[in-house]
Amino acid sequence: MSTPEPDVEGFLRGMDWRAPSADLDRRVTQLTRTQRTAWRGYAFGTAVSTLTAALVFMALNFSARIPATPASAPMETAQRETSQPARPAASDLRAPEIVPASAKPLRMERVFNTGREDRVLAENEEQYRRIQGQTLRQIILFDPKNQRRVELLIPEEQYVLLRSAMY
C-alpha cells in the first residue's frame, strides 16, 4: 500500500509567508496618490491660467468698448508743434479715422520721455548743439457718437538746434 502524495502546494499556501510591511504599503499608496494629486494640480493650474488669460482678454476688449463714466470731466488739449507729424501707434492705426472731431479727450498722459544731446556741423561750417527729445503721449478719448472709449498712443520727436560759439 503506497503512501498518498503530500499536497505540497496546499501546505505552501497555508504557510506563514512574509507580508509587505505597512511602510511599503504607505510608500506605494503615497506614490500613486501623490502623483495623482500632482496631475490634478497641473490640470487645475492650466485651467486657472486659461481662465485668467480669458478674463484679461475680455477685460481689455471691454475697456475699449464701454463708455467712460459721465462724471469724468473732459480735458482741453493744446495742439503742440512738433517737427514731425504725430503718428498713431501701430495698434491704433485706424483710430484717427474712427474718432470723430467732436470726441473730447478724457485723459492725456506723457508715458515715455527721453532726451539726447550731440553736436552737428552745418554746411556753413557752423557748429550746433542738437537736442533731441522723444515723447510718447497717451490720449484717452470718449467718442460720443459711438459711445465708446478710444485710446491713442502718439509718439513725438522734437529737435532743437542751438548755435554754439566758435572759438
Added chain:
Amino acid sequence: MNRSELERTYVQHRQGLYALALSITRCAQGADDAVHEAFTRLCAKATNIESDPVAYVFASVRNAAVEQLRRRKFVESPASLFNGHAPDPRIEAERAERDASLRRAVDNLPDEQRETVVLKVYAGLTFEQIAAVSGTPLQTTAARYRRALEKLKSAFGEKP
C-alpha cells in the same frame, strides 16, 4: 493603465509582488525598494498595456528586483520568504517540523524555480502569466514548476 488601476493592482497582489521581490533580492529592504521603484516607474509613464496588466506589473517588479540584486552584488545572509516565528507549542510537533523542512526547501530552491513557485502558489498567477513575467516559454515555465515541486516533495518531512 492609470494610477487608480495601479493602486488597485497593488492592493490585490501586494503579497505576491513582495514575495516575488523577496525571492529575488533575498533582502527585506531590497524587496521593499524594488517594489517601490517598480511602482515609481509605472506611475511615471502612462502606458497602454496591451498584454495582461497583472503580468506587466509583476514583470516590472521582477526587473526592479533583479536590478536591486545587481546593485548589491552579494547577499550576506539570504532572508527567508517565511516569517521565522518560534514554533507554537500548541501546534503539533509534526506540523511544525513539516513547515520547517518546507521552508528550508523553498528557500534553497534554485532562483528561477523559487520564483516560479512563488508566482504560482503564492501570487496565484497562471503559467501564461508567469511565462510573461519571467520572459520564458510556457513549456519551460511549467517544467520549472514541476521540477521545483518534485524537489519540495522529496524534501517534505526531512529532518532538519
